[in-house]
Amino acid sequence: MGPLASYLPYLLNRAGARIATAFGEEMRPLGATLQIWRVLAALREQDGQRMGDLSSTTSIDVSTLTRLVDNMEKKGLVARQRDPEDARAVVLNVTPAGRRLTVRILPIAERYEKVALQGFDPAEAEQLKAALRRLYANMDGLKKPPPNKPHGRRG
Amino acid sequence: MGPLASYLPYLLNRAGARIATAFGEEMRPLGATLQIWRVLAALREQDGQRMGDLSSTTSIDVSTLTRLVDNMEKKGLVARQRDPEDARAVVLNVTPAGRRLTVRILPIAERYEKVALQGFDPAEAEQLKAALRRLYANMDGLKKPPPNKPHGRRG
């Protein structure tokens, strides 16, 4: 492997960590955290998501998410509800307080997007985003294939 | 803010998380972790770094790093040494075992780079990396300015 500075996962982590840390600091005075924001942002995109969906869209492990949502519920930001279509599932809804907090965070989020992309022209910015989506999709290939059960061995 | 899928920090985190999780899983059978790899990779780039430098290059908080290095020392992967130039500082050196582990991980790391960049032509890949470096640099602007001490008020 060549120098670190040209290793993609390194560059990715480094950039992500820097944004995350800075953003997290800005959340504190609002009584929020980066993870709380992620959930709120996901629910703003689409309210009433299940835990599992939310876990995928936020990249937060579902067991971590359970406890994060516990907190958010205590803070009155979201409300859990059993999914009427499937009693195993839980559906999350944002409360008015949650919406108010979201509205307060939005301008910060927009500022971050701007700062991060300082000096990028619109085409470059779009290119970067497209590349990140592609990269994400590429990693699908590494997802564990379902464990090959030697049960009804007619493979 | 528009849809999540066009929010840069979101895309960044999502891509990074996916690589990190998958890579972490591959580390387990080797008795390593993603963070251990980060330290080893940083030291491979430049052995004998101080804790603080290592913290910057790996994006691992220095207090976390202290304990991570404790573990790595127990595993015999690295050795701490007081910096002869500055007795406050500690310098890390990779041991032979650390080098051996590094060598075992390298091909995995290279595979990840390849998979992540599947379908990117070299120019596109370089563009992406350049963009990530730029983004990282852009975030410098948000680092807290040193608290303006009203002490020797001759500013």
Next chain:
DNA sequence: AGATGATAATTGCATTTGCAAATATAGCAC
């Protein structure tokens, strides 16, 4: 040399994290 303020690393401590196991429900086969 002594005092003062900065820098490097570690430690205390409460929180967060994530794997594995447990629980609950669904859906299909028979």
Next chain:
DNA sequence: GTGCTATATTTGCAAATGCAATTATCATCT
């Protein structure tokens, strides 16, 4: 409808994390 397997969420638990405080050394000023 009973049994079996798959899916959705939660819980147990040990480990990782990060902020704040602490300790040790350095650098500068006088």
